Amino acid sequence: MKPIIEINKLSKKYKYGVSQPYYSLRDSLTNWITDPVKVLAGNKKTDMGQFWALKDIDLNVKEGEIVGIIGRNGAGKTTLLKVLSRITPPTEGKAVLRGRVASLLEVGTGFxxxxxxxxxxxLNGAILGMSRVEVRKKFDDIVDFAEIERFLDTPVKRYSSGMHMRLAFAVAAHLEAEILLIDEVLSVGDTAFQQKSLGKMENISQSGRTILFVSHNLGMVKKLCLKGIIIKDGRSSKLTAIDELINTYQQSRQTSSASIRLNRYNLEFINFRVNGISVKDEPEVFPESQMEITAEYKGSGNKSYDLCLSFALRKKEDYTLMYYSHNHLENVRHMTEKKGSISLRFHLPHVSPGKYTLETQIWLDGNLVTDGFEMGDLTVVSAPAFASHKSFANFPAHLLIPSLWRIRK
Structure with missing residues (x-):
C-alpha cells in the first residue's frame, strides 16, 4: 500500500528583501487592477540573497500514523506544513497527499x-468537499467540542485567540479529512482543552486518519506520537522512534546558542540571562528567592513595533509551571527602538527541584511571531522545605505554598 503522505526531495527557497505573497486569486486580481505595470514588470527590489527554508525533505507517512515534527523556531517546520497545505508552492521536489487535508497552522487560518x-x-466543510447535509450531521459535535455555543452567531473577528483555536481544532477534527496538519495551535488553549484535544487526536488516529503534529511541547509530542523527525536549518532527520528522537534533540540543544532572529522585522533577540547568567550556561536558582529573566534586542530602528514578551518555565517534557506576560497580564507596553532590553523579576516559590526549560513567546503589533522558543535550561536546586529541613524532592508535589496551621485541643 502506498503511503498516504509521500514527500520526495521537497525544497522551498525564499529571497531576502523580496516580498513573496501567497498565490491567492483575490491578491492576484487586486494587483492586476491596481498596478498592472508593476505586475508585468515584476518585483524590482534588490535581491539581497536567498536561503532555503526547506531543502531535500524526504518523508513517507503511513495511513493512521501520528508523526511529530520538532525543531527550533525558524527551522522550517511551519513552512513544510504550508507547502503540504498548498498555501505556498515548493521550489523543487514534490509532495503527494492521498486524501483530503485539514490544517491548523495559525490561529484564525481558514476562517x-x-x-x-x-x-x-x-465554509470549511465546503472547502473539504462536504455537502451541507454532511456538515449538519457533525455540527452539534463541533459546537459542543469547541465550547462556543453562546458565540456561534458572532463574527469570528470578535473571537479571542483561544476561541479561534477551539473552533478551528473542532472543525478540523470532526469534519471528514483523512489528513490533519497541526502547527502548535494548542499552545493557545487552556490545559483542560489541551488534554481534550490530545484525546481527540488519539481517537482520530485510531479511526485511520493521519496527523502531522508540530509542537515545541516535547511532552505533548511524546504522549501523542510514536515516530517523528527533527527539522534543522531546513533539513530533516530520518523518521525515528519518538523517544530516541527527543533524546537526540535535547542533546543538540545543549550545544546551540540562544538567539531569535526575525528577518521580516529586522529584529534579533539575544543575551537571554537568568540572574545575570547566560542561559547557555544552565544557571542554578534556589527556591524562595528572587529570580530575574532578561532579554535584549537590536534592530534597524527604521520601524517601531508594539512588543510583548512572555516567559514560561516548563518542567522539561512534563508541564508548564509558571507563565508571565508583561503586556497581556500586566498591561505594560513597550515600543521597540534600535536596541533595548526587557527584564522580568519575580519571587520564585518553593518549586520541585530539577531541570526546567525556559521558553518565550514574542508578539509584534499584536501578532504572535515566535511561539514556545526554548531559550535554554536552568536548574532549581534542592533545598529544605520550610521548617521540615527535608528536601522538596521527597514530597509528592510540584509546588509548596506557605501556609498557616492552627491546632486546637
Whole structure:
C-alpha cells in the first residue's frame, strides 16, 4: 500500500528583501487592477540573497500514523506544513497527499473574519468537499467540542485567540479529512482543552486518519506520537522512534546558542540571562528567592513595533509551571527602538527541584511571531522545605505554598 503522505526531495527557497505573497486569486486580481505595470514588470527590489527554508525533505507517512515534527523556531517546520497545505508552492521536489487535508497552522487560518462561527463551520466543510447535509450531521459535535455555543452567531473577528483555536481544532477534527496538519495551535488553549484535544487526536488516529503534529511541547509530542523527525536549518532527520528522537534533540540543544532572529522585522533577540547568567550556561536558582529573566534586542530602528514578551518555565517534557506576560497580564507596553532590553523579576516559590526549560513567546503589533522558543535550561536546586529541613524532592508535589496551621485541643 502506498503511503498516504509521500514527500520526495521537497525544497522551498525564499529571497531576502523580496516580498513573496501567497498565490491567492483575490491578491492576484487586486494587483492586476491596481498596478498592472508593476505586475508585468515584476518585483524590482534588490535581491539581497536567498536561503532555503526547506531543502531535500524526504518523508513517507503511513495511513493512521501520528508523526511529530520538532525543531527550533525558524527551522522550517511551519513552512513544510504550508507547502503540504498548498498555501505556498515548493521550489523543487514534490509532495503527494492521498486524501483530503485539514490544517491548523495559525490561529484564525481558514476562517473568514466577517462570517460567524456557524457560517465558518459550513465554509470549511465546503472547502473539504462536504455537502451541507454532511456538515449538519457533525455540527452539534463541533459546537459542543469547541465550547462556543453562546458565540456561534458572532463574527469570528470578535473571537479571542483561544476561541479561534477551539473552533478551528473542532472543525478540523470532526469534519471528514483523512489528513490533519497541526502547527502548535494548542499552545493557545487552556490545559483542560489541551488534554481534550490530545484525546481527540488519539481517537482520530485510531479511526485511520493521519496527523502531522508540530509542537515545541516535547511532552505533548511524546504522549501523542510514536515516530517523528527533527527539522534543522531546513533539513530533516530520518523518521525515528519518538523517544530516541527527543533524546537526540535535547542533546543538540545543549550545544546551540540562544538567539531569535526575525528577518521580516529586522529584529534579533539575544543575551537571554537568568540572574545575570547566560542561559547557555544552565544557571542554578534556589527556591524562595528572587529570580530575574532578561532579554535584549537590536534592530534597524527604521520601524517601531508594539512588543510583548512572555516567559514560561516548563518542567522539561512534563508541564508548564509558571507563565508571565508583561503586556497581556500586566498591561505594560513597550515600543521597540534600535536596541533595548526587557527584564522580568519575580519571587520564585518553593518549586520541585530539577531541570526546567525556559521558553518565550514574542508578539509584534499584536501578532504572535515566535511561539514556545526554548531559550535554554536552568536548574532549581534542592533545598529544605520550610521548617521540615527535608528536601522538596521527597514530597509528592510540584509546588509548596506557605501556609498557616492552627491546632486546637
Amino acid at each position: 473568514h473574519p466577517e462570517l460567524t462561527g456557524r457560517e465558518n463551520i459550513f
